[in-house]
Amino acid sequence: MEQLNFVNLIQAGITTIGILGAVLLWQSKGNEYRGVALLLLMTAIASCINIMEETGLTRDIYLISPVFIMLFGPASYLAIKLLIEKRLNRSQLLHLLPVLPVLMVTAYVEVVIAIGTVWRIVYASLTVLLLLNYKRLLDQQRSDSDEFSLTWLMWILAITATFNLLDLLRLNLQHAIPMQLNVFGQGLNNLIWLISAMLIIVKLQLQNKMPRTGQDASEKPVENTEENRVKSRAENATLNPVEQPESAQQSEGDYAAIFVELDRLVSNNAWYLTPRLTLNDVSELTGLQTRDISRAINVCAKKSFNEYINGYRVDYVCQALRQANKQSLTDIALDAGFSSKASFNKVFKHITGQTPSQYKSANEV
Structure with missing residues (x-):
């Protein structure tokens, strides 16, 4: 079993914050916040699995962590969609379907990372467009739209997406870069996730009930x-x-x-x-x-x-x-x-x- 390093300590923090945030949002907010709660819980599970794989506890059993590269994109999109539209159709859960076959081929890490990189870019773009359209609809319906437009969330998504892209580039090139730089990049990306999770939890706890939009x-x-x-x-x-x-x-x-x-x-x-x-x-x-x-x-x-x-x-x-x-x-x-x-x-x-x-x-x- 390998020793824990500073990256694993940050991942432990993400696990703790993710579970705490999921419980808070699930219990204290309406049903529309439960998508974000599940997203935070998924982040906690991903960090926990990373710790177990990197310390050798589960690496020889089955490699699971690469599938989260594919999963976070559609999961984030659906969580935000539920938050602003207050409901999801069952058919929209099909966004998660392409993740299942990837789970069967996680041994081909480079291939999964490459596909996941494109997948994350696509869903990050869809999520930003969703939020921009929501703000446009609010502007057409409310004089206080700034309080509900989730502009802060767009900034968080933009910043995390930028670091995610850099980290995905690191993952695609990890065999060609120095070990120290590889570990530093992984730690920095995890730190951004930790800070972002804390900001999302605090902001959503303070957020007034989201208004409905549309005709x-x-x-x-x-x-x-x-x-x-x-x-x-x-x-x-x-x-x-x-x-x-x-x-x-x-x-x-x-x-x-x-x-x-x-x-x-x-x-x-x-x-x-x-x-x-x-x-x-x-x-x-x-x-x-x-x-x-x-x-x-x-x-x-x-x-x-x-x-x-x-x-x-x-x-x-x-x-x-x-x-x-x-x-x-x-x-x-x-x-x-x-x-x-x-x-x-x-x-x-x-x-x-x-x-x-x-x-x-x-x-x-």
Whole structure:
């Protein structure tokens, strides 16, 4: 039996953190977090198997560790998909199917590593695209989308993917590089995994309940009341979808009447001051269907719902600062409808090109 080295100690840490994180997320969060919990548990099992194989305990029985190179890609993709969509179809579990034949040929380590390298790149790309699409949908539906967009997770995935690619390159070339460099590379990659696992556990524990996205999450039937006069104007201006092609339905002129009335109501009633305002909220206030509101803003304002509402909020803050408002920046931001200081600072700088403090200093009398 070989002695443990510093890499095995890091792997022991990953095993401990993975099991702890899996238990915490499984017990304290909803069902949609259980995919991440299982992913953390799988990481712990992989690290434990690595320790046993590298110390000689199981190496002569059967080599299992190479299969995890194939498994982590689809497992990560499915875990994130469950987290943001809150459900998985049984057919989607077929993503894991190609792993089974690989389990039978792990003795051909170089071949498994080469295939696994391509497999990981493909699924890392699919996972990032999944998260980007989720953020886009949130921007169309919520004014507080930054709090749920999982941008931090995209950064973690990007960083770990970069180190994983370097480590996979190391694995493919391990017979051609010095032993010390090989061990250092393995240790560095395991350390990145350890830190990433801890960050994911902490961030998800602090994360508010993930909102649903898509038409099924936002579309609601609208009653025929006097408040629905906006809808009547829209129906007169909008082409019949059965009689007209899609391109005609989406022209700016078709949605101009909707947007003009919508913008007037949002501005006059200061609905943008409502914290965590959603597309659904505006739909209930105006009587318009959510798809019409979203499309009108996209086509006429050239913005997402999130950008449109937060643009009004930034204008409110700027006006308050120009009037030498004695409130703190945080209080003004909260009055404007922002739900967090971090989100306010990010949106304000994106729109004005200055931080709130810089803008305040520049406009002080």
